[in-house]
Amino acid sequence: MSTITLPNGHPLEYVEVGEGGIPLLLVHGYPLDQSMWKPQMEGLHGVRCIAPDLRGFGASCFSPAPNTLSEHADDLAALLDALKIERAVIAGLSMGGYIAFEFVRRHRERLLGLILLDTSPRPDDEATRAARNTTIERAASEGVGPIALALGAKLFADGVTRKMRDTVISLMALTPRESIIAASTAIRDRADSRDLLPTLANTPTLVVVGSEDRLTPPDVARAMAAAIPGATLVEIDGAGHLPTLERPAETTAAMQQFLDRLPAGR
Template sequence: MTSTILRGATIDYDDLGPATGLPVLLVHGHPFDRTLWEPQVTALTKAGHRVVTPDLRGYGRSSVTPGKVLLADFADDLAALLDRLGIERAVVGGVSMGGQITMEFQRRHPRRVRGLVLSDTSAPAETDEGRLFRNRLADRLLAEGMDGYAHEVIGKMLADYNVTAMPDVAARVLAMMRATDPRGAAAALRGRAERPDYREVLATVDAPVLIVVGADDVYTPVSEAEAIHRLVPHATLTVIEKAGHLPGAEQPERFNAALLEFLGAC
């Protein structure tokens, strides 16, 4: 674990694997932290890749920027981190909100992208209903904290059957959510409520793209992944069976197999 000051925030991150390996930058979603990627870090570094996993500002051990943090802010933080590490180009991947940050990174820093991994995410702009929901949820988290929310959504973050079938995974995911600073979560929700439409960006991507989705994801279902695939016809689409919104945690061996095969072609 290392920390550095980037763009006015203290960002904690891990930079593991050989320095000469293919750089892979993995971006967690809301309301998690970089440890979400532990199964992937183990597999990728074993295969000789260099894996960078930051805690986004407001999450994990990184400092909180209260108020509102746009997806563009997160993307620029990532570019600054790559600069600090001397990495010119990387495969950039993210899950859920992390996938939207990845698309924003492609929009703002396309020359830094060697490949994209989009897991359980959505490309269209936020809807009016979605903006209202996210801002109200931000208010709730600031007022009540994370505990009640975490227990409410665990059966959607994981496929509901995996909550009982995989108690260790469920406990790990719950712990991440409950430990998140409500101020950081709320700031990200307010920023995400203003997210732009990424479909035009995706239609122009010429780098390799891997799209992954859990077969039973209720937040961003398979149809969302298929819509992205239609925008990026040269992309690879992998549906992970017996998984929900976090297939990298629920079915790490299947997720890692798809990821390692993709990285072999980058």
């Protein structure tokens, strides 16, 4: 992995694969790290893949996790600055999608395109906010293990292998409790992004969703794609909330087809 120092003095770790080609910034979900994009980093062609460990996660776990998604978005802009990349495609899954929406708000001029995977523009409803508060309380009192187990029961389609489920649960369990608390707070308090969708007419957008996603179901993705002028929707059959890992070939192919239609840019 490589490291940059952010303007606030904190380090940010990232993996970069591929030279030349269109820059693609891969923003992981919660509470994971850049390794959830490994099949795409290995499978995409003609693409410069850049996958950070967001602050508080993975190899960046020693940097404090921001309490707002806008701070994560600014970290991404700082990463592009450090790599001398003017514009990039932003791909975000779940929490990564929420961060992508903040990137649109704060750094729209740097977008070549958007890939929104298993995410939602809607804010949390009251029941979901209450559930996040419970997660925050459990992380503080019980640690991360029980939270990782509970999430592992919801993330995947029914046909996922036990090995994959156990691997992802183990990865989530490594997340510091402070990062779980900060991220849960940031997600709970995120803005309603539905007003952004009609403004993306000039931003090529791909929406991807697992057909068995129970956290952000296909109906949410369909409505989101319908509200974005010219957006492409791809449903990954047999995948849950993590199609990048559950159905890597199909997800990578959908991303490759979308990226191949874009003009190269830096």
